[in-house]
Amino acid sequence: MTIKAGIVGATGYTGEELLRLLSRHPEVQITLATSTSQPGEKVSEIFPDLKTLDLIFETLHDETIGEKCSVLFSCLPHSESMQHVPNWLRQGIKVIDLSADFRYRTPQAYEKSYGRxxxxxxxxxxxxxxxxxxxxxxxxxxxxxxxxxxxxxxxxGLIPLLKNKMISEEGIIIDSKSGMSGAGRSKVEGGLREDVQDSFYAYSLEKHRHASEIEQEISLIAGKEVSIRFTPHLLPIDRGILSTIYARPKWKCDTKKLLKTFQDFYKGEPFVQVLPEGKFPKIKETTKTNNIQIGAFYDDHSKLVVIITALDNLMKGASSQAVQNMNLICGFEETTGLI
Structure with a gap:
């Protein structure tokens, strides 16, 4: 059964990736792509590698959107999606929102990082x-x-060990490095590429919005409010994230036990690659895929558990994960269009 899908805000990095992914999805017909910057332009002219996609960027009209699609991906900026989603849902559309607007469980949690x-x-x-x-x-x-x-x-990288009570929820340190595309197309084309070229630096040191999102999910597992130390960095590459995570073990463990826990937890998961002992994730090996690589070891010197993960921030970190979610809510095989 083919579904009709739309993308709102389709000219940003995540929208472009969705166009590419959905155009080759065997169960999807793209019937709508909106843009505030390129209305009336052919998709194939803005993105030449999508020359077979016969579609024109439109202006968003909430009132008639339900006539065009049954599934909608929103790539609007934070605080904008929430203004449209109620209308879309009333029209019976299934919505996958790539902003932060519906990641939080309470309005108070959202407002701490993003506003009302x-x-x-x-x-x-x-x-x-x-x-x-x-x-x-x-x-x-x-x-x-x-x-x-x-x-x-x-x-x-954290949840399998937290759920198995192998690591403490207290004192978790997350040190992440991202390619510049994570900042968005407007910033990259507005000078960020030149700024980060031949450089590497940390940013949002005192408060990054994603820290509260991570804390929310860890706190749900812990059954209490948990704080983490999260430090993001910008790499002079286009895409990809590598995170190194440090945690205190709750009881005596070793590398083999850690890896066995990951292997058992993610058994049968098509997009999670738990690497063998002594092997560690590389951004390059996840580029343009929906995969996440996970490696781990116990450092006997510092008495810390070290977890390393790598993924493509535009794919598993955004657009291909959104397609994975679409497959689930539409009843398709979860891997359809992704492998």
């Missing part, structure tokens, strides 16, 4: 779209809050 939420009643309806953790809930959802790129890289 104008559709707080929908937060209880939304499902956090991390398939490896919330698969069954996602299947029944009509509104998905697609996780952030840094949270995806951190949570998939």
């Amino acid at each position: 939420h104008t559709s707080p009643d929908l937060l209880a309806k939304a499902v956090y779209g991390l398939p490896e953790i919330y698969r069954e809930k996602i299947k029944k959802a009509s509104l998905i809050g697609n996780p952030g790129c840094y949270p995806t890289s951190a949570l998939l």
